[in-house]
Amino acid sequence: MNELSLHILDIAENSLRAEASLVIIALTVENGMLHVRIEDNGKGMREDFLNSVTDPFTTSRKSRRIGMGLPLYKMAAEDAGGQFAIESSEGKGTAVTASFELAHIDRAPLGDMAMTIAALIGSAKTADILFAARCGEKEYIFDTREIKQVLDGIDITDNEIIRYIKEMINENIQIIFGGIAL
Amino acid sequence: MKSLEELQAIRDRMKTQLQSRGTVGSDDISIVVGMSTCGISAGARKVLNTFSEEVEAKHIKNVKISQTGCIGLCKLEPIVEVTLPGQEKITYAKVDSDKAKEIVASHIINGVPVQDYVLAVINRQGENL
Numbered sequence: 001m002n003e004l005s006l007h008i009l010d011i012a013e014n015s016l017r018a019e020a021s022l023v024i025i026a027l028t029v030e031n032g033m034l035h036v037r038i039e040d041n042g043k044g045m046r047e048d049f050l051n052s053v054t055d056p057f058t059t060s061r062k063s064r065r066i067g068m069g070l071p072l073y074k075m076a077a078e079d080a081g082g083q084f085a086i087e088s089s090e091g092k093g094t095a096v097t098a099s100f101e102l103a104h105i106d107r108a109p110l111g112d113m114a115m116t117i118a119a120l121i122g123s124a125k126t127a128d129i130l131f132a133a134r135c136g137e138k139e140y141i142f143d144t145r146e147i148k149q150v151l152d153g154i155d156i157t158d159n160e161i162i163r164y165i166k167e168m169i170n171e172n173i174q175i176i177f178g179g180i181a182l
Numbered sequence: 183m184k185s186l187e188e189l190q191a192i193r194d195r196m197k198t199q200l201q202s203r204g205t206v207g208s209d210d211i212s213i214v215v216g217m218s219t220c221g222i223s224a225g226a227r228k229v230l231n232t233f234s235e236e237v238e239a240k241h242i243k244n245v246k247i248s249q250t251g252c253i254g255l256c257k258l259e260p261i262v263e264v265t266l267p268g269q270e271k272i273t274y275a276k277v278d279s280d281k282a283k284e285i286v287a288s289h290i291i292n293g294v295p296v297q298d299y300v301l302a303v304i305n306r307q308g309e310n311l
Contacts (some may be wrong), residue, residue: 001222010215010222013217013251051196073205116233119230119231122247147189150186153197154196154200159234159237159247162234164184164188168184168185171184
């Protein structure tokens with residue numbers, strides 16, 4: 001995967017598959033590092049599964065016996081001078097945190113975060129997505145619960161709404177991280 | 183600057199349109215894009231985005247776009263399934279943005295599957311044709 005936002009989509013899809021009703025994705029730029037936290041209130045993992053979850057031969061999937069999502073993401077962070085951690089509690093949820101050195105030559109670009117959030121909204125059915133972008137004093141919060149309230153019954157996955165949401169997120173990312181090469 | 187107020191205006195316009203169109207029903211066209219690790223790394227997010235933009239740009243209202251996981255054919259991703267009301271399910275393999283545009287123009291709008299990219303045809307009884 002050549003964009004961090006593709007990894008984020010992949011990891012957050014795990015959250016939705018774990019029956020989360022809320023997935024929180026937070027991007028924070030601080031001291032030359034990009035911190036990404038993906039947190040859900042899904043069904044979580046048993047301890048033995050959690051301990052081997054970054055092994056490519058661990059997966060919950062039935063269609064094949066290999067799970068590459070977390071191992072690839074861990075590698076992307078570690079290759080870029082960052083760290084990777086995963087915490088999970090059965091019945092409570094999972095949090096995946098990763099950091100990336102912004103100036104590291106092997107760091108993949110963030111890529112199209114708005115397209116990632118849009119894809120997640122399409123995948124989420126009734127679940128909600130909260131996306132936060134922070135840099136210093138600046139913060140932007142996008143919350144599908146707020147959007148759904150405004151929409152008042154109109155489907156959030158309607159293609160015109162999705163286009164609007166993508167434009168809104170892109171504009172705000174530009175305001176928060178403008179000038180930083182992400 | 184995109185704001186929630188502007189979103190309210192879009193909502194109000196869409197509500198009026200919905201009343202004139204009636205409710206969404208089983209006559210919808212279904213597009214399903216595989217969005218697992220294999221699909222995403224092969225370009226499925228872009229493909230999904232293209233379908234969404236094309237369907238909107240061409241003002242096609244009766245299309246439901248959804249996502250699914252890995253079906254075990256990772257090397258053929260991005261995989262897309264298109265089902266027109268009352269017809270066989272057509273599975274496309276190795277779809278990219280340009281192919282997605284062709285599929286919308288030919289299959290979704292004119293009802294003619296793009297044979298060159300078809301991986302399988304499954305009838306309504308679930309039989310592979």
